Amino acid sequence: MSTVSLLALAATPVLAQTWQGATPDWHTPGNWSTGTLPTGATAVTIGAGSPIAPLITAPGATTKTLHIGATGAGQSLTVGAVGVLTTTDYATIGNLAGEIGSARVESGGKWNGTHLDVGFKGSGSFNVSNGGSANFSQFVRTGIFATGVGGITVTGAGTSWNNGNGHVVGDSGRGTYQILAGAKASDRAVTLGYNAGAVGNATVDASKWDIWGALMIGQGGRGDAVVKGGSTVTTSNNVYxxxxxxxxxxxxxxxxxxxxxxxxxxxxxxxxxxxxxxxxxxxxxxxxxxxxxxxxxxxxxxxxxxxxxxxxxxxxxxxxxxxxxxxxxxxxxxxxxxxxxxxxxxxxxxxxxxxxxxxxxxxxxxxxxxxxxxxxxxxxxxxxxxxxxxxxxxxxxxxxxxxxxxxxxxxxxxxxxxxxxxxGAMQVTGGLLVAEGSLASFSNVTIGEGGTIGGTGQLPSTTVLGTISPGNSPGTLTVNGNLTMGANSTYVAEIQGAVADRINVTGTAALAGTLRLAFLPGAYSFGTPYTLLSAQGGLGGTRFGTVDSTAGFGAGIGANVAYTANDLLVTLSAKPLAGLVTGPANAHAVAAGLDRAVAGGADPSALFGIYNLPAAAMPAAMNQLSGEVHTAVPAMAFSAADQFLRAMLDPFAAGRETMASGAAAFSDLATRKGAPAQDPAQPLAPAYTVWGAAFGSSGRSNGSAWVGSARRDLDDAHLAVGADLRIAPGTMLGFALSGGSANASLAGGLGKANADIFQAGLYGTTRLGPLNLAAAVGYGVLDTEVKRSVALLGSSLSSSYTTTAWSGRLQASMALADWGGFTVSPLAALQAVQARSPARAETNWAGANAGALVVGKRSDVTSRSELGVQLDYASALGGRALAGYLRAAWAHYYQREASLSASLTGLAGSGFVIDGARAPRNSALLAAGLDLRLSQSVVIGAHLDGELSESARRIGGQARLKVSF
CATH class of the missing domain: 2.160.20 (Pectate Lyase C-like)
Structure with missing residues (x-):
């Protein structure tokens, strides 16, 4: 040191002062060891001299150096309110080993200083809070020596910290720096953990920290910084x-x-x-x-x-x-x-x-x-x-x-x-790697047993121990080199319509493992080969050990794999279906027809959606193809003819002339005593009568589980007019005309049929003593439209044709007993209907034409006998003649034809025969009716009838008006 410097120091001696305060007021001279207040030339020690900590609450507090700390409970200093402390040289908190010191700047207080050491050799803390401000122009350090532990905390909105040179947190000891709860801090440069063995921690939470220099975290020791809570930290230099x-x-x-x-x-x-x-x-x-x-x-x-x-x-x-x-x-x-x-x-x-x-x-x-x-x-x-x-x-x-x-x-x-x-090399040990760009420059690609590679890009030489699945459903993957398939590898090839996944290999392909074929929805064709792999360098005679075609393909599709010297090919074929569809009988018949067609060389590609079903769904699919709904047409013809015949042979037919002339109903019905005598007072019966009737029915016939026929619902409604001509007492002839419509549908969405129906008929009745005989014949024309859908193929099919129906009925009854207006008559009848339909080809009315049928010409006969009893009643109501009846009969069907022969359009040799729901072999016929004479020449009537069996039921009704002349 120079002489000038020594003289300068001698001229400005540093006065040492110790805090000995009896009160906390810094500005009380008596609280200091010299009895005077410290100045900018004073070295102040706040230690063990007094248990009372000093408090600065006014401006003007000044020192040169400041040491805060004491052993035991330690010592502290607080700058608060509007207090201002200025230190012109070093301020040290926790100066000596074992000392504890603290300082607080709070509530608007301010500390302006140069150097600050917190935890020099002892333990120190420096807290700025609640709007306080701390400003140091030179270095700030915490945890300076290995024994030193120091911490600085800046907390609260409006609280600030400013350091104009450098800030070391953990110099050789342990240091912490916290900026919390909206505070703002600014430092020239910051180091956390300066020397080996030092530890420096900084936390910024919901606050702002500006660093006008570098931030070094862990220079030679350990540094940890946590910034959270939406805080903002900026450095104007580097971070290390x-x-x-x-x-x-x-x-x-x-x-x-x-x-x-x-x-x-x-x-x-x-x-x-x-x-x-x-x-x-x-x-x-x-x-x-x-x-x-x-x-x-x-x-x-x-x-x-x-x-x-x-x-x-x-x-x-x-x-x-x-x-x-x-x-x-x-x-x-x-x-x-x-x-x-x-x-x-x-x-x-x-x-x-x-x-x-x-x-x-x-x-x-x-x-x-x-x-x-x-x-x-x-x-x-x-x-x-x-x-x-x-x-x-x-x-x-x-x-x-x-x-x-x-x-x-x-x-x-x-x-x-x-x-x-x-x-370099790539390893796919798990997951899926999709190569959409080029990987051709890679040295090699290895697909591990748990990995999959796909895409439409380019690969280098590739070894597959896991799975390779080209494309993006589907697509082509190119291998620029050699392809090696491992023993446990899998090639998943997706096929969709006319395209399929493909691997093009510029080198050789060594095949092994499993080829798995996966079907995606699309329009397919049988017999067209798909190239799944092509290797310019050849296959070397290698093959896949296993072919799995169960992924997505149905039970009716076969995948035939073939190899050439360079290519792997697969061709789809139609498997025989009859072995898959062993029942019911209808479904089996359709399946067998398809098999015959395919065996004969027909291409069933249009039915790919059917073949692609699982085995369990095949019977229902065969039913969709069968066209069973066409069997509803003769059923509509029989229902219409049955009601028309019975309308012509009205149960009151034998009494028409007497009801019209005013006699009691059935008064001329033969009894066990013979024919009644003509009452001379009664006028002669009218020569003829005209009548009109409205009739209809609604019924359901269950199908057969063994046959596989579907439940059929049928409804119809008709209007008829007719005329009776009396040609002799007790004998009449007549004719009738009828028009109406019928609708039928099959359960399971198997189709609907509707028809406009015209009928014409002749009839006659006679009485031979107690025996009544009646007969009627009819002819009907049904303009029929049949619609059905094959949802599996997207087809909506229809056909229109004319069905004709001949019908006839014979019936007899005999009055055996009468008493009190009641008459009991056994009855018997025979009835037959023949419906003839031409051959017809179905056409598309919406959607595809796949699954369309050519329906064969057919003639269906339904015949039955009836045995029963009828109870008639004749009386008067308000002076008007009233007649009623109840009838019960057993019907036995002899012929119940409901078959259909058809073949699939475009599939030669695919003919089959199926059956629809048949009429029951035996059923009960029940009927009841009333006729009421309104005037000398007008009669109205209403009838209700039904047919019941364990597999079918039908309920019908009729309303009638008769006018005699």
Whole structure:
């Protein structure tokens, strides 16, 4: 030291003062050891001299140096209210080992100083809160010596901290720095964990921190920084983690709105070890970045996780420049360099190791993927690995992959879209890799037993131990080299309509393992070969060990695999169906017809949708093809004819003339005593009578489970007119005309039929003593339209034709007894109807024409006998003649023809015969009716009848008007 300096020091001696306050007021002279207030030339010690801590609540407090601390309970200083403390040299809190000191600046207080040491050798704390302000122009340190423990806390809105030189948190001891609850802090430069053995921690929560220099986390010791709660941190320079060998630094950014912005470079693991976690929507903005950057022993990792979490860099991000580095992006986190135009470099120099994980690290439980928004992913000359271990189902990589290293795919579905120039190897050990761009430059691709590769791009020489599935349902995958299929490998080939998956191999293909054929919906053709693989260098006589055609194809489709010297071909064929459809009889008949057609060389491609069903669904499909609804047409003819015949042979026919002339109903019905005498007072019976009737019915016939016929519902309605001509007493002849319509439908959506019906008939009745005889014949024309759908083929089919029907009925009854107006008569009848329909081809009315039938010409006869009894009643109502009857009969059917012969359009030899729902063999006929004479010449009547059996029921009704002349 120079003489001038010594003289200067001698001229300005430092006065030592000790706090001995009897009160807390700093500004009371008696509280100081010298009895005077400290000045800017005073070295002040606030220690064990008094148990009362000083309080500054007014401006003007000044010292040169300040030491706060004492052993035991320690000592403290508070600057509050409008108090202002100025220290012109070092302020030390917790100066000596074992001392404890604290300082608080609060409630508007202010401390202006130069240097500040908190926890020099002892323990110290410095707290700024509730609007307080602390300003230091020189270095600030916490935890200076190894024994020192110091902490600085800045908390609360309106609270501020300003440091104009440098801030070391944990110099050689332990230091903490907290900026909390809306406070603002500013530092010239910051180091956490300065020397080896030091520990420095910084926490920023819901606050703002500006650093006018570099932020160094873990220079030679350990540094940890946590920024959360929407805090904002800015640095005007670089950020380093793990600066020196042995230095360890960690940085966590967490929460939406939390941001760290570094204007310069960010080095994670510069020469030591660094770790950065960006989570839950936080953002890190920086210039270029490097992980494991400066020394061979450096290590670093960066993880960006959670939706909206981001690393936003410029230029490039190096993952492993000289040391060991790892980058993980998962669960929606993103790394973006130059808004997608930048470079991600992995293991940038020889000797370095770099790994980038999309999702989770290799071997770990897969996580949702994060995003790499870069234009190029470069695997450098070091040990470079790119790992895909995620759970996404469509993770797209648009960046070019270049360089040389290893790419590993363990989980998830990843789509590589770029024209890559990467020359290293790729291993797909799990998940699905979709090659949409070019991988041809890769040295090789190996698909492990748990992995799958697909797409329509280009591959290099490829070894498949797992699964290869080209295309995007379907498509072509090109192998620029050789293809080797392992013994446990699988080639999944999707076939859709006229196209199929395909692998083109420029070299050789060695086949083994399983070929699995998968069907996708489409328009197919039998007999057309699909090329599933073609190898320019040949197959070398190799074959797939197993062919699995169960994935998607139905029970009726066969896949015939063939090999040539260079190609793998598969041709679809129609399997015989009769063996699959052994019942019911109708379904079997249709299946057998198809088999005959196919055996004869017919092409059933139009019925592919039928053949592609599982075996259990085949019988129902055969029923859709059968056209059973056509069997409803003769049933409509029989129902119409039956009602028309009975309308002509009205149960009151024998009494028409007497009812018309005013006699009691059935008064001329023969009795056991013979014919009644003509009453001379009665006028002669009218010569003729005209009548009109409306009749209809609704019924249901159940099908046969053995036959496989469907339940049929049938409804019809008709109007008829007729005329009676009396040619002799008790004998009449007549004719009638009828018009109406009928509708029928089959259960299960098997079709509908409707018809407009015209009928004409002749009839006659006579009485021979107690015996009544009647007969009627009819002729009907049905203009019929039949519609049905084959939903499995998308077909809606129709046909229109004319069916004619001849019908006849004979009936007899005999009055055996009468008493009190009642008459009992047994009765018997025979009835037959023949319906004839022409051959007709169905046509399409909406949709495809597949499944259309050519229906054969047919004649269906239904005949039955009836035996029963009828109870008649004759009386008067209000002076008008009233007649009624009840009838019960047993009907026995002899002929119940309901067959249909048909063949499928375009399939020669496909003819078959099926049966529809038949009339029951035996049934009960029940009927009741009333006639009422309204005047001398007008009679009205109503009738109700039904047919009941265990498999069918029908209910009909009739209303009648008769006018006599």
């Amino acid at each position: 983690l793990g600066w020196l060998a042995g230095g360890k630094g960690s940085l966590t950014l967490d929460g939406a709105g939390t941001t760290l912005t570094a204007s310069g470079f960010t080095g994670i693991g510069w020469s030591g070890e660094g770790h950065v976690l960006i989570s839950n929507g936080a953002t890190y903005r920086t210039g270029v970045g490097a992980i494991g950057y400066n020394a061979a022993g450096s290590r670093g990792d960066l993880r960006v996780t959670g939706a909206n979490s981001q690393w936003l860099g410029t230029g490039f991000l190096i993952v492993g420049s000289v040391g060991v580095a790892e980058l993980t992006v998962d669960s929606g986190g993103a790394v973006r360099i130059d808004n997608g135009a930048g470079l991600l470099a992995i293991a940038n120099r020889a000797g370095s190791t770099g790994t980038v994980n999309i999702g989770a690290a290799s071997g770990a439980q897969a996580l949702a993927a994060g995003f790499l928004d870069v234009s190029e992913i470069r695997l450098g000359p070091g040990t470079a690995r790119l790992v895909f271990n995620h759970t996404d189902t469509n993770y797209v990589v648009s960046a070019r992959i270049t360089g040389k290293g290893t790419i590993v795919h363990e989980s998830g579905t990843t789509v590589l879209k770029a024209a890559n120039s990467f020359t």
